Amino acid sequence: MPSNNPLRRRSFLKSTAALSLLGMSGVVSAKPGRNPGPKKDEILVGVSKNRDTKKAVAQHVPGNAEIVHENKELSYAAVKFPSHASTRARENFISAVTKGDDIKYAERNTTHSTLYTANDPKLGSQYAPQQVNANDAWDTTLGSSDVTVAVVDQGVKYDHPDLSARFGSNTGYDFVDDDSDPMPDVLSDEFHGTHVAGIAAGTTDNNEGVGGISNSTLLSGRALSESGRGSTSDIADAIQWAADQGADVVNLSLGGGGYTQTMKNAVSYATTNGTAVIAAAGNDSSGSVSYPAAYSEAIAVSALDPDETLASYSNYGSKLDLAAPGTNVLSCWTTSTQYKEISGTSMATPVVSGVAALALSEYSLSPADLRQHLKNTAVNVGLPSNKQGAGRVDAANAVNTSPSPPGNGDSKETTRSGSLSSRSDSDGSTYSWAYSSPSQVVLELSGPSSADFDLYASEGTGTPPTTRSFDHRSWTTNSQEQIVIDNPDSSAALGILVDSYSGSGDYTLTITEKK
Template sequence: MSPDNPLHRRSFLKGTAALSLLGFSGVASATPGRDPGPKTDEILVGVSKHVDTRQAVEQHVPGNAEIVHENETLSYVAVKFPSEAPANARENFVDAVTKKEGVKYAEANATHEALYTTNDPQYGDQYAPQQVNADTAWDTTLGSSDVTVAVVDQGVKYDHPDLSAQFGSDEGYDFVDADSDPYPDVLADEYHGTHVAGIAAGTTNNDEGIGGISNASLLSGRALSEQGSGSTSDIADAVQWATDRGADVVNLSLGGGGYTNTMKNAVSYATTNGTLVVAAAGNDGQRSVSYPAAYSEALAVSALDPDETLASYSNYGPEIDVAAPGTNVLSCWTTSTEYESISGTSMATPVVSGVAALALSEFSLAPSDLRQHLRDTAVDVGLSDDQQGSGRVDAANAVTTTPGSGGGDGGDGDGGSGDSTTATASGTLSWYNDDDGYTYDWSYSSPSRVVVELDGPADADFDLFVSEGTGSPPTTSSYDYRSWTTDSQEQIAIDDPDDSAALGILVDRYSGSGDYTVTITETQ
């Protein structure tokens, strides 16, 4: 570690029970008869990695409930209660099961909605690619088929004339109906995923219809029903599946389920395994960014009108990373009209996913670096930081600016020198009450970003906590940021961190033992 940027270590103790460990991977199939779409009668229970997930939970499931689904990679199960169960049955189960050894959380299987607003007037011309200077970027690259954008949404009409060339032999997976065909069930009703896919990667320069932002490959993870809603478990499973399939970008034009540990773990899993999650801010017109966009690892997108003012429906807030055109965006459709214009943060999000794919066609970037590059190369359109983040995303800047060199004129102070420094510390946790605390002294004045990463043992569950502006390590009950997936691969990213005092870091052993490394990357 740099002598100018030391990590100061402080060890202290915390009581935690030891656990026996077993290893698993993969997504289990849904139980036959499991209903598609929202699953309001289910509780999701997350269990520490390498504990037998089903065994750890099923002994505590009441007789009128049953385990109906399991995701071994994200280490959770879904417990279904009968609809006629007493109102407090689920609450009693959550209270009881979260006290059990090895259980990290229990929460409702929240419902998420597609984030779009239908608009009757049609624009005869496509304006979104021009507004983000994609046409200029295309002088450098149309995008590479080696880059994959996964659309986790409604099903995609993958035989659409402007989409078929972007799909390979395996179009994706249907998490709603649990089969290998993500094609929409009812074309007249299920158009959202197709519209989103066309914005991100409708085939450009093919003498057909519209031009998408990039010619990236597409992958469809159908997780929303014909009605545009879907459960946390289906969406989380789709994010994990897309990551394991090698998707470079996952587009989430959905939200409304609030904070859930299951979705947070899926987004963290994607980020630590090389996939950038791009998510819609929400369509309530409020200063409240929806989840999953509000998770620290996700790139949150607000929507602009054609005149580059904030769209009246767009949510906004300090979590916004970039803005993009979202009103009256023309794209692919599922019926005989083939193309329609609709509005929403759902439409702004795939614009950013397409720009991310263009950038990846030119540069090899980890998710956190790609996110920062899109912020660095964004253009200030005169809105507040809460409304535009670093600014309106710009495709031409993204493909012509060397990552880390700054550039752009974003609205929140990004676009500086782009210099970065890295410090590391290593340790071992083995006792049942082990944890290590550190403080990190800043290298730059007013750093634009800091990323804290934990790389722990594969057969253990270590968690990461961070505090700003305190000068001392956090505790597991008092912290500003927490990453506690069910394994030992954790990441916390903070934009414009508070540098008034040293950054506080805690590595906590939840189960298992072994060596770990903490890496802090600070960007000017």
């Protein structure tokens, strides 16, 4: 699997800064006339990695539709129907195309939105950095420019007095307008990305405005338009691109599109390539975490009021990882006001991203280890776990506490090898626990680049899962898969299935159990 060494990734980012403005690795530019923002008339079709994406999809496209976009790295194509086409026409296409041998999925190009709640501006001091004890963390480090936080959001006003020092020559990419300048189009309307960037990394100790949580390098992936809305494809492309640029953290202060395989693949791609994905739990006051925060690889963040109670607007649920201040958070603004307070899980998320960047300034951590470290060092504020996760993120603890693996640090690694001969061939097996109550188990599959292998797991059954009945699945368009299970059910052996969606060859399965 790709290295998770932050030093290697950061060196790569610096060395490619000038070149990255010329193109997007693995992404084919949109056709002229492709509208920015939501793309409700499009269907995203995922194709097995070892196939020609466009060719595999084209044979199924009806005469009134066309392929308008392709992401080769994530192996999907966007098929656009005319706006007057009926819902049934799109549903018929989804039904027909998914019968193709090389087609992995087809789904609507759903719309995601910013997750903030507007408030009247207040002339108050910042409280968020103090609440997460950033002041104490700053005695150790203000953060390092070698750590990069990518803000996938609206564009960022990168010449803001409190942000300009945080950007290098590569300010980012605009996936809405398909150009190399992520500056907001309409400053008075497009403030969200700038506010988010200021929370995570507004320059601290510069006698200017506010202090962000960390002095990390910023990268802007503009994937939401001035309306605050954007398509799954634009956001997924931006996540993949940010990972390819060597970003250490991707901040996703957005949601509302539901589960999509395209977004899941993008989040999986980022974490597999060493980029931590931190996402907002949602602003619906719902008892379930929204996507993309709800994906197993993402770090899901709820919002707290200044008194550390759960904000009335914040989503919560079993998939929550951490909580952070999100109400009336002061940060950078795009107009002459320059600074303003707004609220939302959108604001809580970059607090966690900033703390993550501080931790990465001190320690070399993979995304999984970073997630665990932030949870281990979080502070219990007296809320149930479905409202605060492991607790309120704490910068001082994250910086001044040496990272430790889950549990007591003991781990057992087992490697298994196998071979699949053809499409739909599979290997089912079970894994007997080394520890009576493991805190975490990580399954990592590495298969041939010419095939598309998938990984499944089931808990508490003692039998292998099937492709239709499972508890966990990693189902990207290639053969590099990972499943992380926290506090697994060890009452029976863990069931594992390696399945060939297409192709053949040898694979290696690594099972790491942590006590």
